[in-house]
Amino acid sequence: MMLVRIMKSALRGKGIAVAAFLLPALLLFCGCAGNNGLSPLPEEPRSTVQLEKGMHFNELTPEEERVIVHKGTERAFTGKYSESKERGTYLCRRCDAPLFRSADKFESGTGWPSFDDALEGAVKQLPDADGRRTEIVCANCGAHLGHVFFREGMTAKNVRHCVNSISLGFLPEAKAASVTQKAIFAGGCFWGVEYHFNKLKGVLSAKSGYIGGLIDNPSYKQVCTGRTGHAEAVEIAYDPALVSYETLAKLFFEIHDPTELNRQGPDRGTQYRSAVFYTDEVQKKVTEKLIGELRAKGYKVVTTVEKAGTFWPAEEYHQDYYEKNGHEPYCHIYQKRF
Numbered sequence: 001m002m003l004v005r006i007m008k009s010a011l012r013g014k015g016i017a018v019a020a021f022l023l024p025a026l027l028l029f030c031g032c033a034g035n036n037g038l039s040p041l042p043e044e045p046r047s048t049v050q051l052e053k054g055m056h057f058n059e060l061t062p063e064e065e066r067v068i069v070h071k072g073t074e075r076a077f078t079g080k081y082s083e084s085k086e087r088g089t090y091l092c093r094r095c096d097a098p099l100f101r102s103a104d105k106f107e108s109g110t111g112w113p114s115f116d117d118a119l120e121g122a123v124k125q126l127p128d129a130d131g132r133r134t135e136i137v138c139a140n141c142g143a144h145l146g147h148v149f150f151r152e153g154m155t156a157k158n159v160r161h162c163v164n165s166i167s168l169g170f171l172p173e174a175k176a177a178s179v180t181q182k183a184i185f186a187g188g189c190f191w192g193v194e195y196h197f198n199k200l201k202g203v204l205s206a207k208s209g210y211i212g213g214l215i216d217n218p219s220y221k222q223v224c225t226g227r228t229g230h231a232e233a234v235e236i237a238y239d240p241a242l243v244s245y246e247t248l249a250k251l252f253f254e255i256h257d258p259t260e261l262n263r264q265g266p267d268r269g270t271q272y273r274s275a276v277f278y279t280d281e282v283q284k285k286v287t288e289k290l291i292g293e294l295r296a297k298g299y300k301v302v303t304t305v306e307k308a309g310t311f312w313p314a315e316e317y318h319q320d321y322y323e324k325n326g327h328e329p330y331c332h333i334y335q336k337r338f
């Protein structure tokens with residue numbers, strides 16, 4: 001913290017001599033600085049990067065592409081978020097995936113936005129090509145974000161994600177409510193699954209319904225025959241700034257038995273199968289990672305990982321079943337597994 005204070009006082013202009021003395025140290029200290037930080041901008045055409053199939057990317061300016069695709073570094077103190085204190089969520093500039101919360105942003109004095117934590121599963125760490133530093137990229141699209149540093153003593157978490165402003169987008173808190181994300185889980189009778197998710201912070205709604213089958217708009221009676229291919233499932237709308245997909249998926253694996261094939265407790269049939277219906281590649285990867293963790297612990301997980309098609313909401317009398325009837329779920333008891 002001492003170093004931060006010294007840097008802050010230098011930056012407040014307490015003396016040109018002090019600042020002149022500290023600036024080289026500052027530049028050494030901040031690992032975001034790369035050789036190309038000060039290089040002139042090449043005249044490049046608009047993004048020509050090969051896009052992964054099905055993934056939507058924002059169009060990048062040549063300067064954005066220089067940093068995000070070619071792993072460049074913006075000049076310190078030039079990015080629009082380096083000093084920002086506005087509350088909200090920082091997104092990947094290229095794919096809009098939520099990456100950091102303003103609550104985890106701190107003043108590092110380095111001239112780059114600094115966060116001592118990232119949203120769960122949102123940021124991937126890779127060894128930098130320089131053999132020294134640890135690069136951070138967007139886990140969803142691989143966009144270059146900056147670097148991560150440990151044990152600098154700047155915050156209690158002792159971590160600094162040093163990020164280029166230009167790699168980020170920003171979603172103010174006030175607008176966040178309109179960009180909720182969806183997650184869909186099937187783990188036996190939907191009443192119990194819905195009950196547990198409705199109690200989790202960051203979950204805006206949990207709806208019972210049907211997914212993964214062959215016919216449109218199926219009824220409960222049709223699904224119960226086990227012949228339509230649908231699973232009883234719950235569609236969750238959540239605020240990614242408050243709860244991560246990984247937290248949701250972990251809860252899912254802990255409120256039903258993922259080792260039971262086509263049944264949960266007394267309910268039997270493929271409509272009661274254990275399944276995760278993913279809506280993007282990040283959800284798929286997080287799910288596969290968690291299944292791997294459970295298998296490593298000895299659980300013989302049978303959960304299927306299926307691409308989400310249309311989710312059909314169930315009849316009104318199935319919604320909030322336990323709330324309406326004042327009962328507790330009979331076959332969805334929380335059990336810690338992670």
Ligand SMILES: [Zn+2]
Pocket residue numbers: 092093094095096097138139140141142143
């Ligand atoms: Zn991205």
